[in-house]
Amino acid sequence: MQTLRNIFINIRIQDIIDILIVALVFYKLFMLIRETRAEQLTKGIFALFVFTKVSEWLKLYTINWLLKQIVTVGTLAILIVFQPELRRALEYLGRSRFFTKSFVEIKDETISQVVDEIVEAVASLSRQKIGALIVIERKTGLNEIIETGTIIDGKVSSDLLINIFIPNTPLHDGAVIIREDIIKAAGCFLPLTDNMSLSKDLGTRHRAALGISEKSDGLAIVVSEETGAISIAENGSLARYLDAKTLKQILMDTYKPKETKQTFITKWRRKDEQRKGK
CATH class of the missing domain: 3.40.1700.10 (DNA integrity scanning protein, DisA, N-terminal domain)
Structure with a gap:
């Protein structure tokens, strides 16, 4: 309890803003991939990280080494597999009001x-x-x-x-x-x-x-x-x-x-x- 109390006492306004921004980013990312093939791929990647940690805790060294190699190689694969979703996310950012002009200028x-x-x-x-x-x-x-x-x-x-x-x-x-x-x-x-x-x-x-x-x-x-x-x-x-x-x-x-x-x-x-x- 003392540790939790110290954490809450030391929280700054900047920390709250930081957490809210991160939460908003993850929410927007989830909305972008919802009901697409990327949603299932995301679940698979999450499961892979969980298995890696579990194998590390259980000291299954061979399995843990294989999983780590897959994660390393998978970083490049993610960029290829998620190309449509990454493009969609960048287009979403590009459509924000800060970057766009007015729609039409006709009478x-x-x-x-x-x-x-x-x-x-x-x-x-x-x-x-x-x-x-x-x-x-x-x-x-x-x-x-x-x-x-x-x-x-x-x-x-x-x-x-x-x-x-x-x-x-x-x-x-x-x-x-x-x-x-x-x-x-x-x-x-x-x-x-x-x-x-x-x-x-x-x-x-x-x-x-x-x-x-x-x-x-x-x-x-x-x-x-x-x-x-x-x-x-x-x-x-x-x-x-x-x-x-x-x-x-x-x-x-x-x-x-x-x-x-x-x-x-x-x-x-x-x-x-x-x-x-x-």
Whole structure:
């Protein structure tokens, strides 16, 4: 008890801040690898360290030597195996407000027009059950994704968006990337999500939308080819079965962001839970 008392007496404000920062870093790292392959690998690495210590305590010298060699070589292997997660963590840091510029600098009337055109196109595609995938670029640049498709550089219009996704046309299978009020490219390839717990009902478009939302702060809009349902993906989360009115509000908030801690997905899920509760 005397030892514990001395520890608490000697704790400084700097020590508390230090502990809180370390705890926050570990929490953020856990959130980054949660529900990915890296989560299982992390558990395996932790078990390896435990076995190393246990073999040392039990004086199992041969096993302990082998485990230490594995840990030494494994340091390099970790960098290779965790490359996607390390890249994701660095991108997360790069998207912080300190390093990023403002999202868009276009006039309010232009924003309203762009949103109306997107909503009209998505609603039309939904009624016709034509599959579509539209990504709206925010602070994170998507030039790598744009380069995988065909450059359009045209003003956002519902007619152009609908024509792009008409079946059996050259660009209908890929994603459309929108930057501010310009359709930058179509037929783009997106990275698929690593989330293994997704419903089997979700197809490639939904997985691609989640994938790009995990690797950037972009907002992805998906129209299901089977059901015509409208979904959005943001920050690695998916909200499904949206109507045109909700989609319009989300897009307006995207182009004119407000200071809020809640994402669109969080709000929608909360409303959905309230409806189910009633």
